[in-house]
Amino acid sequence: MEYRIATKEDIDMLMSIRLEMLRKVNELLDDFVFSDELIANSRRYFLEGNQTTSIALKKGKAVACASMSYIEMMPTFLHPTGNRAHLMNVYTNTDYRRRGVACRLVQILIDEAKGKGVTEISLDATDLGRPLYETLGFCASDECMVMNLV
Numbered sequence: 442m443e444y445r446i447a448t449k450e451d452i453d454m455l456m457s458i459r460l461e462m463l464r465k466v467n468e469l470l471d472d473f474v475f476s477d478e479l480i481a482n483s484r485r486y487f488l489e490g491n492q493t494t495s496i497a498l499k500k501g502k503a504v505a506c507a508s509m510s511y512i513e514m515m516p517t518f519l520h521p522t523g524n525r526a527h528l529m530n531v532y533t534n535t536d537y538r539r540r541g542v543a544c545r546l547v548q549i550l551i552d553e554a555k556g557k558g559v560t561e562i563s564l565d566a567t568d569l570g571r572p573l574y575e576t577l578g579f580c581a582s583d584e585c586m587v588m589n590l591v
Contacts, residue, residue, distance in 0.1 A: 442537075443498040444545055446553075447487075447506070455487050455494060456480070458503040462532035466567070493553055494530070495546040497537070505533040507546040509554055509562070520560040528564040531573075543573055551577065 447455055460480075464473055486492065490510065497505040508530035516523035528550065533543045554562055563585070566574050 442504075442542065444549065445496060445498070446549065447494040447496045449488055451496065451503075452484060452487055454496070454503045455506065456484060458496070458506045458532065458534075459483060459487075459530060461534070462506070462530065465532070465535075493550060495549040497533075497542050497546055499537070504537045505542045505546055507531040507543065507550055509550040511554075511557065511559070522558040522560055524557060524559045525561045525563070526554045526557075526559045528562055531564075531570060543570075544577065547573070547577060 460475060463469070463475070464471060487494065491512075492508055492510045494506055494508040496503050507528065510527045510529060512525045512527060514520070514523050514525055528547065531543055531547060551562065562579075563582075564574060564579065566579075
């Protein structure tokens, strides 16, 4: 298994694994067609967004991915750099689960975030992913409130 940070040259592979993940997470059929808007904005974000994506490759094909989006906020007492991050898009193809693949991809991103002076990483966990994140040191939080504008 090869583990690495994705580059712009990996865009087609990134889009393929992301759409696979969206189909599985949302329980969509394998032939579900996503909107042009979602596809275009996902491609743009991979290419231009303030993010890093790590990928796991088996025989040149992406079998897992994880993304870290970087957010700059006003510095606070607990977060003097103002640098925070949000972990998302963590997905492992069914055939490669329970082998430590996602753990390794997320750890690559955590190490990079530390190097960027990030003081907090947030994420939205599924029930399936929660044990992985707890193993890595993530804790549930009651601090956050959300307003959905969509």
